Amino acid sequence: MIVNERQTPEGLLVSVCDEDVLGETFESEGVSLTVTEEFYGGETVGDETVVDSLARATVANIVGTQAVELAIEAGFVDEANVLEVGSTLHAQLLWM
Template structure:
């Protein structure tokens, strides 16, 4: 997984993407998502690093089976809120 963290005025923004999905475009149910390298490329990370980043962030965007799976397993994203886009998964997390 690739993990990027950005400090914003609204808090920490985290993006997580399965490496094989980087640069790919996925579509489904009228939605199109490109895993843009400018946004999703980051450092290689394991599940513990991703979970730690999700625990600290205000907003997260996740693309890929493994990336979304870590967020679901750790309780940050409900399975019912995950989008299936052309064979991969996408989720967003927002802490209010």
């Protein structure tokens, strides 16, 4: 998976995606999701590093079946809140 971390005035923004979805566009029922290098590009890492990044995130955007399933398994995302966009999964995380 690919992780990108950015410090913002509101906290740590983490973007995570499966390697095979980077650069792809997914569409479903009027929703279009483009997984850009600019936003999602970063370091290729293992599951443990993804979980660590999500644990420190204030906000996270997660795209791809593997990445979203890991976020669910680790308890960061409720499966009921996951969106299916085309042939992939998308979830967002916001700690308040």
